[in-house]
Amino acid sequence: MKQIQDAYIVAATRTPVAKRNGMFKSVRPDDMLAHVLKAVVAKVPGLDASEIGDVIVGCAMPEAEQGMNVARIGLLLAGLPNTVPGITINRFCSSGLQAVADAAARIRLGEADVMIAAGTESMSVMPQIMGNKISLNPAIFAHDENLAIAYGMGLTAEKVAQQWKVSREDQDAFAAESNRRAVAAIAAGAFKDEITPYLVSSYKPGEGGAVRVTERLCDTDEGPRADASPATLGKLKPVFAARGSVTAGNSSQMSDGAGAVLLMSEAAVKRYGVTPIARFRSYAVAGVPPEIMGIGPVEAIPRALKAAGIGQGELDWIELNEAFAAQALAVARQLDLDPAKVNPQGGAIALGHPLGATGAIRAATLMSAMQRGQARVGMISMCIGTGMGAAGVFERV
Template identity: 85%
Template sequence: MKQIQDAYIVAATRTPVAKRNGMFRSVRPDDMLAHVLRAVVDKVPGLDASEIGDVIVGCAMPEAEQGMNVARIGLLLAGLPDTVPGVTTNRFCASGVQAVADAANQIRLGQADVMIAAGTESMSVMPQIMGNKVSLNPAIFAKEENFGIAFGMGLTAEKVAEQWKVSREDQDAFALQSNQRACAAIAAGHFKDEITPYTVRTHVPGEGGTVRVIESLCDTDEGPRADAAIEKLAKLRPVFAARGSVTAGNSSQMSDGAGAVLLMSEAAVKRYGVTPIARFVSFSVAGVPPHIMGIGPIEAIPRALKAGGLTQSQLDWIELNEAFAAQSLAVMRQLDLDPAKVNPLGGAIALGHPLGATGAIRTATIMSAMQRDSSVKYGMVTMCIGTGMGAAGIFERV
């Protein structure tokens, strides 16, 4: 009987994250995916791509341009051998980190030596955040305890703000800090190593009926607001409730982006002579009431820590997805998370949240931090999930 073996992350990369209808407005999600898949494979010279056991891709809205098993399409567009399989997974906002966990588990169980986990999402190509066709089960409305399934995410944030007594002022201050940290990180070049620049090609009419191609190199996250100020944030009206506190300024941005993570077994690490960045430690998901879905990490984080045999104080870097300032603050206060360790380079309020890609993107951020700062031994990616869940994945620098 095989023993559980370790899974190591040997490379990770991502695109810059674009605003919805921003610099990636004409870029397909499968093309973004193909871009990061090529890039992450290229980070290991000499890698025999035919050895990749599977490509697992997170996508929260796997339909339209990002449907038809975007994982398989993306890997073929990337030029990977057609013998390499691909599967798309959906756990809404945790789809990307779920893909990392699933890929790691394939290695841990001895079913593969090389795996790729990724995520892609274009909120520009989707006609609305809920996809092309919303068709909720009428049974949802038959019982009050199920009403939260149909709540928009913003309304669940209002419920969390009310129950955990998170003030508008605190939400705006948190949003300002997110932007300030992100802008400072960009200025310091902290994202450079994790981003693979993307060239956007735009076709425009030229003279005499010709078509002119304009190329733009995108290498920097588009979302952070250098001009963010408390005064400006305070003037924004609530979006989801007339007397609420959740605004566009203290919520995550709708975004486009992709990320990819290459994992190997110890045998593959030795065979290819690569130096791993981190060991996959543990992963956990947990359910919470749908109407307060934002508190999901409160349940998921302790489970992931227990599974990894760790204490919370051992975490050095926490990527807590900022779906909303309200839920982020509620989670941080309930678990007594150290604010200095949470999103040191800013979070989704500033950097954006391309749904199913975010987990893979933020995994790349932690890998970059571990390579840059030897004091970061344990890092965690965690987020809340629509319909009432939370997820948390933990990594150890090696």
């Protein structure tokens, strides 16, 4: 029987996150993926890319431009060897984190020495967002117990707000603080090292039939708003329920982005002479009723901590995805999470949530914080559509 071995994160990077139909509106998700794959490999000079056992890519809506096994397409566009395989996985909002966990598992079992986990998502091109056909199973509507599967995420947030008594005022205050922290982090250059800038080219007709090319180097997250305050957010109307409390201002932003994480075994770390950033400690996923999907991390986080043998008090940094202020507050209160440790640089309300890419993107943020010495033990967690929660624990080496 093989002995479980450690899996180390040796590099991580991401694109800046764009608003839906923002600076990446003309950028394909497979190109975003290729960009971060190329960049993360370049972070380990001398790496023999043919050693990469697999490229596992999370994508929550693997259709259209991000369909057809976008993992394999992206790695080929990145110039990785033809011998490197790729697989696209989908666990909705935790897809990127699931990719990291799956890549780590392959290493821990001794099946690979080098793996890449990644995520990519363009909500600018996603068919569901653009109003195309949504093919829900008719059985969902035939039985009351299945109706919650068809709930919009906003309605589930309203139910969480009601059940856990999260007020509109608290949601708006939380959202304002998310923006404040993100704006401050950008101003301090906290995201600089984790972002690989993306050059966006635009083509327009010029004089005499010539094509005019304009280029923009995108190196900063597009979502954070310096003018967000409880007062300004309080003026927004609910968007999911007439008498509700969930608004566009206290919900995560629809976004475009990609992230990638390079993992190695101890043998590969020694062979390439690299200094690992962190050790993968554990991952857990749990199910909850679909109508209160936002509370999922309450079930997943204790499981992940137990598997890692780590007490909640040992966590220095918690990346808790802010799908909605209502659910993030409910989770934090239920588990008594330290507000100062939850999203110190802002969360998805300010920074955006490109669904299946978010886990990989937030991994890059956590790794950057660890490299700065701001965290010894960190966690990434999120709720998941249809009623699940996920959590991963990492320890700085």
